[in-house]
Amino acid sequence: MNARIGYRQRTLVPLTLLALAACTNTPPTELAAQNTRELPVFVLQDSGVGAEQVQRLLEGVGVTAKISQADPSAPISYLDKARFMAVPSRTVARGTSKEGEGPVIRQVLDLEALKRRRPLPAQDALGRALEALRGAGMLPDTVSKYVRAEPRAEYSTFEATDRKGNVLARVNLDTHVLFDLRLSVADGVRLTGPGAKVKLVFGPSGRATQLYYGLYGLEEAGSVAVLGAQDAQEACAKALSRGAQVNPERVTTELLYYVPNAQGKLGSVKVTPSYLCESRVTLGDRTLDSRSVLIDAATGKPRFNARPAPGRPAPQIAQNTPSQNTLEPQRLGRVDAGTEYVGVSQGLGGSQANAGGFTNTMNARGVPVQFHWGDFSAWESDFKDPSRGGNDRAYVDDVDITFYTGHADGNGFTFPGANDDGFLEYTDAVWGERDLEWLVIAACGPLQETEGGLSHVQRWGPAFRGLHQMLAYATVSFDNTSEGRILAENLLGIRILWFDLGAKMVRxxxxxxxxxxxxxxxxxxxMGPFGPGYTHNYNDFFWGKGSTSGDIGSPIGFWRVSGPS
Structure with missing residues (x-):
């Protein structure tokens, strides 16, 4: 159970509409004329945090790593690859992959040792984090006069189940100290984004295993009039309804500031207020939670805009004949990737850049991206098993890793167009029989613990037929432009000014x-599978970046790890 200490629930702006049966078509310029409130605009400045302070912070939380040089415009990021999210395992065999992609190992979970694991208590983690931040002069409300912070602690959890979903072990792994950041002006409006986040994670020993410190100095640079609650709701309904049906009365909004990563651009990045838009949306015959989107609080325009994706030829295959519905394989025998996304076709302006970041980074680092399809060119059949009438052997299951971003719930994820039924249901999926090791679903799911009365194992367990890991979310998540790039950089390893960040494990x-x-x-x-003797894929690196486990074609159970972002 998560421990929440000093946590303030998110406040939603109260919303009422007298009558609104369909999404408004009011132009942003007309909405702007109805602005009713002034809020400050900020310019991002140097936080004033230097290399010596960062070193004191690391030492204060038990980290012996040394920084190479300091860039005041770069967030501070540290991760202990040996200890972060670690579970007790031992290596029992070594070999090579059947496809010649690199060395493999076989590891087994020590289930009894896992059950004995005890995390650092929440109160102790809070005390250590605050003491270290204070000692380094890096408490958020010390670094920025406009920021006040409320700390809280939560746990990440690891669960092992049998193939029927019966829980064999459920333990808290690491203790996460998080800070809810709000302005000390503008009625305490919330701050969010990579430039407004402080997080420390502690392992059972009390040593920090992850640290992220993204905080800038703020300098007021005028003000802007923002939309009132009703106008904001209408603008949010319009943004969410691109390609979807939205009940405007079900749309909720929150006024906040989204602070980007301003690396290399201090003094020129302005931060203006946004509205966070959330709602249930209907896509075809499915109603599910939309990814949270941001609109400009002054104009009502979406924060992330993109062009429709290029078209894709219609499939030249016979209908309802699975034997003909299986295309020829593409590039089996090499390490490669694939990308598909649902963007402006279903109201997500960030998806195109998000997927593009993954594709561009993988290609640039020597991992060819076999396919990159977006919007109406992204087809459900690319993810669907031939036994269900799909073509995954030629696409998703013909590459080593696939990145998808769009809409999802616990039962699956969406696609626009009419090439199939528009929703990849868990019953449509059988992955890893051919090639796929890792599947990324950057959406609002689909790894919710339960959905429709079924556990994640009951829903997604049968899809694992050689698939090593499904990486996703278990709640509503934010539309954004950088998940894919950051994921690829960490899979393959990069160097940033603060630290040498070698390749990390896939998880x-x-x-x-x-x-x-x-x-x-x-x-x-x-989520991932267990084989006989609790062999697992939990500690995989991407091919060529470290040890990788072999396929588990017939799982006897599954593991699932989850935690706060």
């Missing part, structure tokens, strides 16, 4: 992407 790379793009209220989740 760690995903958690780092969630940490740097999502607020801490969003829960990331990762």
């Amino acid at each position: 760690q790379a995903w958690v780092e992407a969630a940490t740097q793009t999502q607020p801490s209220s969003v829960t990331w989740a990762i």
